[in-house]
Amino acid sequence: MKLVPAAVIAVLSASQAIAQGPPCPRDGLIIQTSIGTTIRGGGADPQDPSICLFRRTDGRPPNRTVYGLISANAGSLASAVRKAMHSVWPYAEGRSATVDAVQDFSSQAWQFRVDIVRRERITVPAGTFDAWVVRITETGFAANSHLSERDYWMANGIWAPVKLEVRLKRGTTQLRSWEATSVVP
Secondary structure (H helix, E strand, O other): OOOOOHHHHHHHHHHHHHHHOOOOOOOOOEEEEOOOOEEEEEEEEOOEEEEEEEOOOOOOOOEEEEOOOEEHHHOHHHHHHHHHHHHHOOOOOOOEEEEEEEOOOOOOEEEEEEEEEEEEEEEEOOEEEEEEEEEEEEEEEOOOOOEEEEEEEEEOOOOEEEEEEEEEEEOOOOOOOEEEEEEEO
């Protein structure tokens, strides 16, 4: 039996991730936030590695998100974000992608822009992390006047946000800015 060095396995895993997009947070990751929420990593959906699972504590099925950034239940909006994320992976400062979508079962039209703003070390109450700042700009058009930006600090190694900054310019959102207060990898 021939053994494969761990370094080769890591390279193979990285090349698989590059073909698909950024990896999902591992099953068991726990992040506490400054707004009192808990993020529980659940790994990737075995049928679709672009879908990250986040476990709930109430027994309901896990939240399904496209790379941890938007609900996978958002239909064509989720497909648009998936397409944009594939366009900017692997992350590199200055990479961007813009996609348009019409929300399923409504007349709301959207434009999503994903920008890889920079790589930086960020200190939050949970510690200091090497992170990529991923900005999502959502612009409504046609009958939709929404305009917002979200910056996610996606920590290398755990592939989960350790900070979210939300800027609402027009419209409404339920999202709130937060920082990680503890991280259990």
